[in-house]
């Protein structure tokens with residue numbers, strides 16, 4: 001029997017958090033990025049490009065390419081690779097056209 005509540009680390013922080021992605025509940029490791037949480041749960045693409053509707057998910061994984069945009073708790077155009085998961089977070093893919101100038105340069109990356 002552990003002295004610590006089930007599902008918590010020695011520091012008392014939870015080992016897992018539950019988030020939702022497009023209404024689907026996902027339980028995932030605490031401390032990881034939204035992008036990592038989605039990929040480890042089998043979700044590898046969560047938006048489409050504007051011009052040819054090609055699927056996008058993680059690409060660079062370090063905040064440079066803007067391929068991984070999601071809406072987090074109603075805030076659009078968040079980079080999934082840079083946002084840490086939090087308990088109860090609501091993630092939505094298919095953010096629609098991005099407003100960030102670097103998200104898809106003129107002519108696209110397709």
Ligand code: FES
Nearest residue numbers: 059061063066081
């Ligand atoms: S995967 Fe490139 S910015 Fe997130």
